Amino acid sequence: MTLPVGLKKALLVAVGLASSGIFTVIALRHLSLYDLERVFAHASLWPWLPLAVLSYLAGHWVRGARCRLLVSREAKLTRSTATNIVVLGYAVNNVLPARLGELARAGMLADRSGLPFVHSLTVTFLERVLDGLVLLLALVVAGLALPEVGLVLTTLQLGGVVFGVAALAVIVAVVAPTWLLALASRSSLPLGARVHRRVVALTGQVTGGVAYLGRPGDALRVLGLSALVWAFEAGMFLALLPAFGLRASPAVALLALGVTNLGILIPSSPGFIGPFHFFCMTALTSVGVAGATALSYAVLAHLAFYIPITAWGLLVILAYGLTLGETLARARRAEPLALGDARAAPARLAHAPEAPSAFLRALVEALVPAEAGEHEAVDGAARFVAGALAALPARLSALHELGMLGFRALTALRFARGFASLPLERRRAWVERWAYGRLTLARQLFRATRSTSLLAFHEQPQIRARLRPELTLLRVKGAA
Amino acid sequence: MTRSAADVVVIGSGAGGAVTALELARAGVDVLVIEEGERHSLEDYGASPPEAMRRLYRRTGMTPITGRVPIGYVEGRCLGGSTEINSGFWHRTPREVLARWSARYQLLGASEEALEPHFSWAERMLGVGPWGREWPMSTRVFARGIEKMGWSYQEVPRAAPGCQGTNACAQGCPTGAKQGMSRSVLAEAERLGARVLTGARVEQVLVRRGRATGLIVALDGSHGSERLTRVDAEHVFVCGGPTETPSLLYRSGVKYHVGSTLRIHPYLKVAARFDEELDADLSVLPLVQVKEFAPELTLGGGFFTPGQLAMTLSENGREGLSRMRDLRRMALYYVGVRGTGTGSVRPSLVGRDGTVIRYDVSDEDVKYLSIGLARLAEALLAGGAREVIPTVYGLPPLTREVDAARWLDEALPASALSLVTVHAFSSCPIGEARALTAADSFGRLHEFENLYVNDASMLPDSPGVNPQGSIMAFARRNVLEFLDRRGAGRRPEEVRP
Numbered sequence: 001m002t003l004p005v006g007l008k009k010a011l012l013v014a015v016g017l018a019s020s021g022i023f024t025v026i027a028l029r030h031l032s033l034y035d036l037e038r039v040f041a042h043a044s045l046w047p048w049l050p051l052a053v054l055s056y057l058a059g060h061w062v063r064g065a066r067c068r069l070l071v072s073r074e075a076k077l078t079r080s081t082a083t084n085i086v087v088l089g090y091a092v093n094n095v096l097p098a099r100l101g102e103l104a105r106a107g108m109l110a111d112r113s114g115l116p117f118v119h120s121l122t123v124t125f126l127e128r129v130l131d132g133l134v135l136l137l138a139l140v141v142a143g144l145a146l147p148e149v150g151l152v153l154t155t156l157q158l159g160g161v162v163f164g165v166a167a168l169a170v171i172v173a174v175v176a177p178t179w180l181l182a183l184a185s186r187s188s189l190p191l192g193a194r195v196h197r198r199v200v201a202l203t204g205q206v207t208g209g210v211a212y213l214g215r216p217g218d219a220l221r222v223l224g225l226s227a228l229v230w231a232f233e234a235g236m237f238l239a240l241l242p243a244f245g246l247r248a249s250p251a252v253a254l255l256a257l258g259v260t261n262l263g264i265l266i267p268s269s270p271g272f273i274g275p276f277h278f279f280c281m282t283a284l285t286s287v288g289v290a291g292a293t294a295l296s297y298a299v300l301a302h303l304a305f306y307i308p309i310t311a312w313g314l315l316v317i318l319a320y321g322l323t324l325g326e327t328l329a330r331a332r333r334a335e336p337l338a339l340g341d342a343r344a345a346p347a348r349l350a351h352a353p354e355a356p357s358a359f360l361r362a363l364v365e366a367l368v369p370a371e372a373g374e375h376e377a378v379d380g381a382a383r384f385v386a387g388a389l390a391a392l393p394a395r396l397s398a399l400h401e402l403g404m405l406g407f408r409a410l411t412a413l414r415f416a417r418g419f420a421s422l423p424l425e426r427r428r429a430w431v432e433r434w435a436y437g438r439l440t441l442a443r444q445l446f447r448a449t450r451s452t453s454l455l456a457f458h459e460q461p462q463i464r465a466r467l468r469p470e471l472t473l474l475r476v477k478g479a480a
Numbered sequence: 481m482t483r484s485a486a487d488v489v490v491i492g493s494g495a496g497g498a499v500t501a502l503e504l505a506r507a508g509v510d511v512l513v514i515e516e517g518e519r520h521s522l523e524d525y526g527a528s529p530p531e532a533m534r535r536l537y538r539r540t541g542m543t544p545i546t547g548r549v550p551i552g553y554v555e556g557r558c559l560g561g562s563t564e565i566n567s568g569f570w571h572r573t574p575r576e577v578l579a580r581w582s583a584r585y586q587l588l589g590a591s592e593e594a595l596e597p598h599f600s601w602a603e604r605m606l607g608v609g610p611w612g613r614e615w616p617m618s619t620r621v622f623a624r625g626i627e628k629m630g631w632s633y634q635e636v637p638r639a640a641p642g643c644q645g646t647n648a649c650a651q652g653c654p655t656g657a658k659q660g661m662s663r664s665v666l667a668e669a670e671r672l673g674a675r676v677l678t679g680a681r682v683e684q685v686l687v688r689r690g691r692a693t694g695l696i697v698a699l700d701g702s703h704g705s706e707r708l709t710r711v712d713a714e715h716v717f718v719c720g721g722p723t724e725t726p727s728l729l730y731r732s733g734v735k736y737h738v739g740s741t742l743r744i745h746p747y748l749k750v751a752a753r754f755d756e757e758l759d760a761d762l763s764v765l766p767l768v769q770v771k772e773f774a775p776e777l778t779l780g781g782g783f784f785t786p787g788q789l790a791m792t793l794s795e796n797g798r799e800g801l802s803r804m805r806d807l808r809r810m811a812l813y814y815v816g817v818r819g820t821g822t823g824s825v826r827p828s829l830v831g832r833d834g835t836v837i838r839y840d841v842s843d844e845d846v847k848y849l850s851i852g853l854a855r856l857a858e859a860l861l862a863g864g865a866r867e868v869i870p871t872v873y874g875l876p877p878l879t880r881e882v883d884a885a886r887w888l889d890e891a892l893p894a895s896a897l898s899l900v901t902v903h904a905f906s907s908c909p910i911g912e913a914r915a916l917t918a919a920d921s922f923g924r925l926h927e928f929e930n931l932y933v934n935d936a937s938m939l940p941d942s943p944g945v946n947p948q949g950s951i952m953a954f955a956r957r958n959v960l961e962f963l964d965r966r967g968a969g970r971r972p973e974e975v976r977p
Contacts, residue, residue: 461528
């Protein structure tokens with residue numbers, strides 16, 4: 001039996017409200033309002049509440065950076081736009097039911113970036129999965145510090161199932177996008193052209209949404225930012241503990257962070273009223289905090305979580321003049337391919353060369369025979385090498401990056417400094433042992449970087465002029 | 481995803497795809513060519529090697545072949561494919577190779593006589609001919625050495641009428657003299673009505689019950705994102721090259737003898753230092769090849785730029801780079817072997833556009849590379865080279881013919897070899913011997929009514945010579961056969977033997 005869409009929505013809202021009501025009742029039973037008032041009266045909000053809010057807002061700034069990074073291959077967003085997109089999602093979740101904020105966020109991302117809606121929604125989903133994995137990690141850390149708390153294991157088991165499955169789906173889409181597309185296409189082909197087109201298009205947008213994680217280095221960068229996001233949010237939970245006279249224990253803050261944020265995945269009212277309070281309170285009572293204090297803490301944490309972001313989100317809506325319906329409609333609009341114009345297709349602008357990391361630049365400098373003042377040639381070569389390494393097939397690229405991580409780790413162990421901060425002569429001597437040494441594996445690890453560095457360096461105008469000064473002279477004469 | 485249609489879709493615009501498109505367009509067929517790379521003008525050509533590699537080469541020139549000895553493989557990824565970045569050297573398929581293909585693979589219609597009109601057509605079309613002027617120094621010193629050795633050699637004809645020797649073949653000929661497909665065959669195909677879509681990667685050929693029904697194509701979106709479109713087609717010619725054709729077919733579920741028989745010509749390069757100033761970086765590449773030991777062995781000369789030299793020298797060891805100061809006195813040469821090892825091409829499970837290429841250099845390959853190095857070094861030393869530095873890690877430079885002769889009997893250490901290749905083929909061999917081939921004698925894939933291969937992947941095994949001529953001749957023969965079978969307007973002067 002298929003329910004009408006309107007009825008489905010109404011049911012969803014009703015379930016959410018009922019869930020909020022149930023969790024609120026459970027949280028409040030056995031507690032008196034008098035106890036709560038007493039705890040609040042003795043709470044010291046200054047400076048802890050502003051600190052908590054600042055930490056939470058800083059987390060959103062980092063979320064913006066992460067979102068920007070995840071779409072950076074397809075769209076150029078400013079940091080503030082990306083942050084506003086993230087904040088909008090949170091604000092809408094706070095005022096509308098059924099996590100509509102996720103759709104709003106994807107809609108605004110699609111609108112601002114020009115990406116297809118499903119692609120944007122996948123980016124949002126990906127952020128959620130990353131968040132879930134970091135939260136599980138936070139719980140593992142909390143569990144190690146608080147081994148006696150049984151709640152950690154229960155939450156880990158439940159969260160592990162949900163995010164384990166989601167993470168597996170993401171990994172398949174990241175690691176084997178072409179295979180996934182082929183699978184989707186071949187399995188939907190017998191269902192008719194219309195279904196096939198739709199399935200393939202959706203699969204393409206989903207794999208596009210997670211494509212940024214395709215390179216191990218980029219995936220690590222995103223994971224690092226995710227960890228930072230939740231470190232800031234844990235900062236909010238940590239800062240509020242002393243407000244109620246509790247010891248500022250990072251383990252307890254991580255426990256509250258993990259349990260609360262995984263708990264609010266349960267459908268509830270806008271702003272997660274009820275589940276937020278219940279799970280936050282449960283986390284604290286599990287480590288021996290009194291019920292009234294724990295609930296007061298949860299109420300304050302919720303206010304820090306709710307008010308600033310909702311206000312910021314409303315400002316975003318005003319500033320960008322958004323109406324959600326329009327945004328979604330624009331994002332879903334299809335662009336037909338005009339094959340009639342195919343003959344005239346001009347060369348597209350080549351993608352900008354990859355910007356080399358400081359490490360790669362230092363490595364290229366160590367590999368090429370640059371003389372004093374030839375920095376520009378080294379930079380040019382490093383840019384080419386970065387692009388060439390980025391073009392390696394995924395499997396070899398991963399192996400190469402792993403090998404280079406090993407090289408960097410050994411460098412740090414050997415010299416107690418990062419490779420890039422070593423003096424040039426020492427870098428050259430060290431790299432020579434790898435790139436030209438007796439160990440075949442080490443030579444092979446360095447072969448791509450060595451070859452492309454030397455090729456590109458010796459083709460730089462400055463170096464060609466050094467090698468063939470008579471040609472430069474001829475050109476000057478010719479020009480004269 | 482949007483939807484479009486064409487009567488015949490040709491995937492790829494290299495030597496095979498361009499010829500296919502031209503003959504189809506000439507017959508009035510509605511043909512769409514889909515090319516993964518971009519269209520470039522002459523102004524884009526002749527850029528610095530790094531810039532050209534970024535624009536015109538697959539994976540910026542970094543396509544690795546894994547195996548017992550890792551091999552660097554280079555191919556084009558632009559309108560015209562590898563014909564835009566190769567030397568333009570032209571060979572007909574050797575008679576003995578054709579005989580072997582006919583015998584072993586039961587390849588029909590592949591006699592020298594049967595292919596003659598197609599080779600003649602291509603040679604006329606591309607203006608294939610000799611250099612026609614005094615040889616550059618890098619050719620003269622090589623020829624001098626070969627003559628002293630008493631071996632036969634030939635100046636290889638090129639598809640580059642009016643070549644001005646700018647030494648920019650590998651960066652796209654900036655004068656337009658070299659007849660890459662984009663300047664010649666494809667231009668004519670477009671004039672006759674063929675449509676060409678560039679910057680479009682075919683993700684999958686849609687196949688069902690023995691028929692190809694269309695393609696899924698990924699296009700660059702307006703913001704750099706990818707957009708998928710479905711292109712319906714009555715017939716599909718896959719001409720994506722020796723690695724991309726089998727990879728695409730395999731991930732589309734077409735697997736019968738697809739991608740399991742890759743062959744290549746492995747090359748070992750050497751840098752040779754002479755007393756004379758050769759100025760190889762200012763002239764066309766060495767024009768002669770030694771065919772005395774063909775088809776197993778070919779000796780010849782390679783592209784030379786400061787970057788190429790540095791890269792080649794570094795494969796011998798760090799000390800080799802000190803010779804960069806002798807740039808003007810140096811040139812690059814190679815020994816190429818027919819390649820008796822076996823390889824495979826598979827779509828990578830990992831990554832977005834991954835193709836896993838594997839080739840295991842055989843002991844016979846190593847033996848011939850060793851013998852080839854000995855002979856090449858002997859010839860270069862006899863021609864006046866002071867030293868020959870091979871891309872073999874740790875092998876001291878060869879300065880005397882007796883040192884070089886050692887490798888006539890001994891095998892080079894495989895782990896020290898640094899090999900490259902620009903010639904790959906045979907990943908979807910054609911012929912009537914179904915136990916050995918992926919398609920029939922004219923490129924139609926076994927078990928399929930309307931799906932064809934028509935590029936280097938169809939050559940049954942190594943031709944032992946630069947393959948562009950073989951690819952073009954076979955591609956034309958096949959597409960004319962297709963038109964014949966289809967009953968489309970066949971010109972009366974075309975007689976298929």
